[in-house]
Amino acid sequence: MLAAHGDGTLDTTMGLILVTDVDDRGTHRWYLQPAAYGSHPAGRLLYSYAAQLAWARWLNAPEPPTPTTSGKPGSANGLKRLARDPAVKAGALHRMRVLDYTPPPDEAATPRDPSGTGTPLTHSTTRRAYWKPGVRIGIRDAAGNFVGPVYKDDAVEGKTYTKERRWIRRTTVRPDLPPSPDRPVYRVTDTGTRPAGESDATDRPPR
Known part of the structure; x- marks a missing residue:
């Protein structure tokens, strides 16, 4: 869970990580572990989520489903039906905004026919999110x-x-082509400084 300021900028003070564990009896348990941004594994994980946020979009939680007349509230059958509801699966009961992140495809797309107007591309390009x-x-x-x-x-x-x-999420133009050899590579740092020739992705969080 990433926190934000009132103006929508990312709060890099503290975050929460959902951790799962199995006790001695084999029971799965979940709990939220507070974590600070930094160079330790938990801090790097928060920076990774923040980087994904730059390439994704927020979705508002849908309205919770209306109670049905069949089944007793809180019964096992009622809870099972509630868990299968599409709105509940999308986070309706939690009333939290969901980060919709689509990872890159495992395989490159089929090359398109280069015939047409304009100069054909030789490398894939990226349209920035905005x-x-x-x-x-x-x-x-x-x-x-x-x-x-x-x-x-x-x-x-x-x-x-x-x-x-x-x-509007970042999009890749012609993913079937190799990337340009001079494309910029950004590194997320936790020091607040920006070395020469590099860009700190945390300087300007998404608004």
Whole structure:
């Protein structure tokens, strides 16, 4: 778990790591372990999560499912049905924002036909992640359905949609090609200093 300031910048003071363990009886137990950013393994793990945050997006937790009339609340069958609910699997009961991170593919994509206009690329390139303002977000009712159009003529801001900033994730152009030999390589440090020729990814956390 990574903390943030009120303006959305990353708080590099302290984080929490979910740790699992098995006791002598073979029972799995989970607990949150506080950890500080630093060069120790736990601190490097927090920096790794912060780096992934730069290439991912935050998703708001969905609305919790409505109670059903079948089954007693808290019963074994009721809990099993609740655990299988898609909204619960997406973190509805925790009411926490989820980090959606898609790792790179294990294999390169099939090369495309280079025929067409423009100069063909010889190396893969990376489009940096960025905040996109004014993205239309459709308003939904309690059942999760859109209350009206988002982009059509009948769309009304504040009634059928709202405008928000959205985090556009980093994308790789032509992943089937080798990367450029002079591409920049960034290193996440914990010293707060930036050596010559290097960039500290913690200087500017995502907003």
